[in-house]
Amino acid sequence: ITYKSEIMKVALIGASGFVGTSILKELLSRGHEVLALVRQPEKITLENEKLTVKGVDVLDTNALTNAVKNEDAVISAYNAGWTNPNLYNDFLAGSEAIQKAVKDAAKPRLIVIGGAGSLEINGQQLVDGPEFPAAYKAGATAARDYLNILKKETDFQWTFFSPAIEMHPGITTGRTGKYRLGKDQPVFDANNKCSLSVEDLAVVIVDELENNQHPQQRFTAAY
Template structure:
């Protein structure tokens, strides 16, 4: 499959890139700075594109079977909320303008529900992540009105960070609107198994025009 991966040099994007290439997909890596992509593979083309330039982005992704967006406006960005929404909406427009039929968005866990309340609205939600999580939640609301493309929004497990050292097990369980908890009451997933879940959804779609999540 021909896949354009936005944010291919980031924490999530770099692992997604490895998973896609290991499964034999032809990947166009879309990044701010091409030098940040260390992977070398004959199946990989790297392009430096500003996602806000929808004309340039549409040209870069044209001919793809799908776009996977691991776009991140930067956790320390003081304008994170607005920049995340602007970038996400620009990507969505470029996908439509390029005629790409499929968009998979890596969002946040904050929009997941426990007891009818979204995590991001809870009193214990970490303040450092609130702007980004709120932006991802609000973008999901926007995406739900998209009818022209087959979109999927993925919410990671509550614990999905470099400290999860499980690696790639290839094992995970899925959910839709609420976190997936294990027997110990933890919602966790390694970034490698997040990548497995995303590429599985790419290859065998189960959640068209839906959100899903995954955990152990």
């Protein structure tokens, strides 16, 4: 595959997580220079001449601001931990700290990977529906509430991505490079499924980085 896009310097927050790992591989496969910002640098064993790994706590806004100040864009795959009892508050605190660091560093762009819970069907957000899984409610509510905060941001360019309703390790289609885009409603296929592999999520995010199709918008993607 040949990409005509310019090589970018990208800070990737949460690069050792489930989503972050795939985005990291996709960025490097397209030749971008990646600064991986993680809590535990030893978790990243990948070696690449275009990869720099740095340990940083997202709540340390000064350290984060200094880390991202020479980058062209920041991608946040920040996750406060699904089993974290304080997930709601920690996700919001971390996300707002990242937003502040990007603003303080005068960075042009922030791409945030959020949740599917804020997608709407018939005007109702999924997270508010009776069938929404309780195990994911705190994280999904936090991502939804953070999207509302981000929508007020006018000092820099942001994009918020809501994954498909089904986007988890059990989806094994791998990297097909094919997907369909949506905005505020889930994208369903002919079988009424809304799914995407994490590898194709990474394709979507890096395509957005390169093509800049959704400035100041939330969007979604699925097969």
